[in-house]
Amino acid sequence: MNSQEALAKIVQGVAKFQREVYPAKRPLFERLKHGQQPIAMFFTCADSRILPALLMQSQPGEIFIERTPGNIAPKYSDHVGGVTASVEFAVMALHVPLIIVCGHTDCGVVKALLEPEQAAGMPALQSWMRHSQPSRERLLREHRDAPTEEKLRLLTQYNVLTQLENLQTHPAVAAALSRDELLLQGWVYDIATGCVWSADAASGRFELLGGAPE
Numbered sequence: 001m002n003s004q005e006a007l008a009k010i011v012q013g014v015a016k017f018q019r020e021v022y023p024a025k026r027p028l029f030e031r032l033k034h035g036q037q038p039i040a041m042f043f044t045c046a047d048s049r050i051l052p053a054l055l056m057q058s059q060p061g062e063i064f065i066e067r068t069p070g071n072i073a074p075k076y077s078d079h080v081g082g083v084t085a086s087v088e089f090a091v092m093a094l095h096v097p098l099i100i101v102c103g104h105t106d107c108g109v110v111k112a113l114l115e116p117e118q119a120a121g122m123p124a125l126q127s128w129m130r131h132s133q134p135s136r137e138r139l140l141r142e143h144r145d146a147p148t149e150e151k152l153r154l155l156t157q158y159n160v161l162t163q164l165e166n167l168q169t170h171p172a173v174a175a176a177l178s179r180d181e182l183l184l185q186g187w188v189y190d191i192a193t194g195c196v197w198s199a200d201a202a203s204g205r206f207e208l209l210g211g212a213p214e
């Protein structure tokens, strides 16, 4: 698909939204012009295959979304940028009671964490991936000889857990956690099956969320 075809497809989508979807939800959109009170911050990968609203069946105004390559959330001390500002705003201004970090299967960043040569020639990505170095180190420490597929599965989980740890270094998150006003959860979304695996920050054990799709 070339640029013009891509733009035409997207413009068609906007037209359909304006013709069919917006009118059906007009009262909701009119209410939302006054502000937002999202029930969660959803922190996920930039990958095009993850549609948070589709996955959680959420409505406009419900989920505050931040996305980065590999759903990486750097430690507070390592990075002041969009992620830091988003986390601060979501927790301090919007008072979200829940942050979900959602990784996914077949993640390009996780694959490059396992095989760094996949990020060759992309210095910005290499630099970004260093924020998940502890997950790679844990994998090599505990499962150095596992088959590649198993390594990828585990590294996808460890990467999510590393970001839950990183988020706890953000002062806004630490303060909300200490007041018991915030829950951190880690998810792995399986693109092929629709399954979601969930772990809390304390246990780090992933369990199937809500059963498997029919």
Ligand SMILES: [Zn+2]
Pocket (backbone or CB within 6 Å): 045, 046, 047, 069, 070, 071, 104, 106, 107, 108, 109, 110
């Ligand atoms: Zn990804």
